[in-house]
Amino acid sequence: MTSVTDVSPARPAFRLTRAFGGIERLVVPALLIAGWEVFARSGMLPPALLPAPSAVLHALGDWVFGFDETTQTYSGHWLRDALASALRVFGGFALASLLGILAGVAIGWSRLFEKTLEPTLQMLRPIPPVSWIPLAIIWFGIADKPAIFLVFLGAFFPVLMNSIHGVKTVDHNLVRAGAMMGANGRQMLTDIVLPAALPSIFAGLRIAVGSAWMLTVTAEMVAVKSGLGYVLWDSYYFLRYDIVLAAMISIGLLGYLSDLGLKAIMARTLRWQQTTTVQGRAG
Amino acid sequence: MAAIELRNIVKVFSDKRRGRDLLTLDNINLDIEANDFVCLLGPSGCGKSTLLNIIAGFEQATSGRTLVGGKQVERPGSDRGVVFQQPTLMPWLTAIDNIAFHLKLKGIAKAERYDRAMEFIDLVGLRGFEHHHPSEMSGGMNQRVGIARALLMNPSVILMDEPFAALDAQTKLEMQEELVAIWQKRRCTIVFVTHSVDEALVLGNKIVVMTRRPGRIREAVNFDLPRPRDITSPEFNDAKRRILALIREESTRLAQAS
Numbered sequence: 001m002t003s004v005t006d007v008s009p010a011r012p013a014f015r016l017t018r019a020f021g022g023i024e025r026l027v028v029p030a031l032l033i034a035g036w037e038v039f040a041r042s043g044m045l046p047p048a049l050l051p052a053p054s055a056v057l058h059a060l061g062d063w064v065f066g067f068d069e070t071t072q073t074y075s076g077h078w079l080r081d082a083l084a085s086a087l088r089v090f091g092g093f094a095l096a097s098l099l100g101i102l103a104g105v106a107i108g109w110s111r112l113f114e115k116t117l118e119p120t121l122q123m124l125r126p127i128p129p130v131s132w133i134p135l136a137i138i139w140f141g142i143a144d145k146p147a148i149f150l151v152f153l154g155a156f157f158p159v160l161m162n163s164i165h166g167v168k169t170v171d172h173n174l175v176r177a178g179a180m181m182g183a184n185g186r187q188m189l190t191d192i193v194l195p196a197a198l199p200s201i202f203a204g205l206r207i208a209v210g211s212a213w214m215l216t217v218t219a220e221m222v223a224v225k226s227g228l229g230y231v232l233w234d235s236y237y238f239l240r241y242d243i244v245l246a247a248m249i250s251i252g253l254l255g256y257l258s259d260l261g262l263k264a265i266m267a268r269t270l271r272w273q274q275t276t277t278v279q280g281r282a283g
Numbered sequence: 284m285a286a287i288e289l290r291n292i293v294k295v296f297s298d299k300r301r302g303r304d305l306l307t308l309d310n311i312n313l314d315i316e317a318n319d320f321v322c323l324l325g326p327s328g329c330g331k332s333t334l335l336n337i338i339a340g341f342e343q344a345t346s347g348r349t350l351v352g353g354k355q356v357e358r359p360g361s362d363r364g365v366v367f368q369q370p371t372l373m374p375w376l377t378a379i380d381n382i383a384f385h386l387k388l389k390g391i392a393k394a395e396r397y398d399r400a401m402e403f404i405d406l407v408g409l410r411g412f413e414h415h416h417p418s419e420m421s422g423g424m425n426q427r428v429g430i431a432r433a434l435l436m437n438p439s440v441i442l443m444d445e446p447f448a449a450l451d452a453q454t455k456l457e458m459q460e461e462l463v464a465i466w467q468k469r470r471c472t473i474v475f476v477t478h479s480v481d482e483a484l485v486l487g488n489k490i491v492v493m494t495r496r497p498g499r500i501r502e503a504v505n506f507d508l509p510r511p512r513d514i515t516s517p518e519f520n521d522a523k524r525r526i527l528a529l530i531r532e533e534s535t536r537l538a539q540a541s
Contacts, residue, residue: 171371173367173369173371174371174373176339176341176359176365176367176371177365177367177371177372177373178388179340179341179358179359180339180359180360180361180363180364180365180433181361181384181385181388181432181436182360182361182385182388182389182436183388184388187388191384191387191388192373195373195375196373196374196375198375270375271416272374272375272376272416272417272418273374273375273418
């Protein structure tokens with residue numbers, strides 16, 4: 001049997017976990033990194049094959065700030081490499097978002113576009129973007145263009161699919177309500193269907209930004225001579241696994257930050273979606 | 284000229300998967316006068332919502348004529364305000380933007396929109412909540428927004444499809460009282476679909492009893508009990524007994540037929 005008094009001793013404990021909540025989530029990564037450091041220093045594997053976290057951090061630090069040239073030609077060039085990759089991601093992603101939303105809304109909205117456009121796009125969709133690399137190189141050469149093309153291919157389909165879905169699943173009654181209030185065809189699209197489809201479109205954009213980073217790095221390994229992916233692949237040839245790991249960390253971090261940025265835009269745009277009650281807000 | 288004239292309305296839904304047709308409305312004839320508060324009363328599936336959707340222009344009758352204000356109904360329009368069973372508000376708009384949506388579509392500037400919408404915010408008792416989103420309000424409050432939205436268009440008729448069905452009993456009573464007060468104050472024509480005999484008798488001054496599918500009009504009863512109506516009074520109960528008898532007669536007739 002529980003009584004009301006049973007609840008009160010639990011409260012301070014709850015506050016305690018809240019105060020230490022920030023530390024709590026660091027426990028697992030800290031243990032992993034410590035274990036890795038110990039294992040790397042134990043000499044069970046040659047240090048060249050598995051660099052210790054401290055060595056990776058050292059390499060990353062020199063790559064970013066260039067203090068002792070441990071990363072040789074990359075020393076102090078991190079910002080340039082990161083920017084090169086980020087611009088490819090941004091270029092391909094922006095193009096894919098624009099065309100993906102346009103095509104998706106058109107297909108979801110009009111039977112004509114659905115019949116004419118969708119079958120072709122759906123047939124292209126299962127082709128893995130990386131399999132376009134040979135064609136991308138002959139068409140666009142070795143530079144930014146093939147990378148942007150690949151990023152576009154990877155980001156386009158998630159945006160397309162989610163935009164189609166968003167438009168198709170708009171509450172039928174909202175459309176009726178719009179018609180009742182005298183909306184014409186264009187207003188129905190811009191004032192009712194598009195805002196209603198936004199949550200789904202944003203879901204597509206978030207998947208797309210992930211694919212965009214994946215494909216930028218892939219393209220840089222094969223078809224471009226700059227960027228984080230190029231540094232990663234180049235360091236692999238020179239057996240610098242500390243730089244390989246530093247590049248992986250950089251890509252992870254930038255990918256995470258892009259998603260965070262997108263999430264912030266989404267939270268602002270879709271503020272109406274946050275289901276706070278009147279009581280919840282007052283309290 | 285009646286505000287709404289329904290002439291020989293027949294609605295057949297074709298059930299393609301089963302390859303047969305379903306007769307939903309069978310020869311409906313009804314005149315609704317201006318400023319009437321008409322309740323369409325009938326069991327679920329009798330086609331009363333379909334009839335309302337035909338008046339609203341959301342659906343087309345298979346045959347027959349629908350006239351609102353003497354004009355043939357062909358599509359939805361702002362001369363017919365609809366209050367849906369679910370509030371059906373734009374979730375990305377605040378209460379006042381939802382109410383003023385019709386004005387926005389007409390390209391009226393924001394200041395004037397808000398100015399005109401505030402009157403209706405007050406009318407439905409939502410002052411202080413005008414900048415809340417639907418997700419931040421209760422079902423009853425959202426339904427008030429839905430009613431205010433329909434009233435703002437100043438339509439010649441208001442069509443309501445069981446708008447209070449999803450509300451709790453207490454909120455429902457409050458909303459019914461407020462709706463009657465609004466109707467008395469603004470003198471509009473209301474067609475209100477319900478399956479509740481009590482609700483029909485509390486609200487309507489004309490009650491149209493419909494039969495089970497295929498929907499026909501069993502009887503249209505004028506009901507002029509003074510307001511506010513006391514649902515425990517003998518007069519109310521007499522009327523209720525009469526309506527229930529009409530419905531029961533219908534069920535017995537069906538039972539004998541089968």
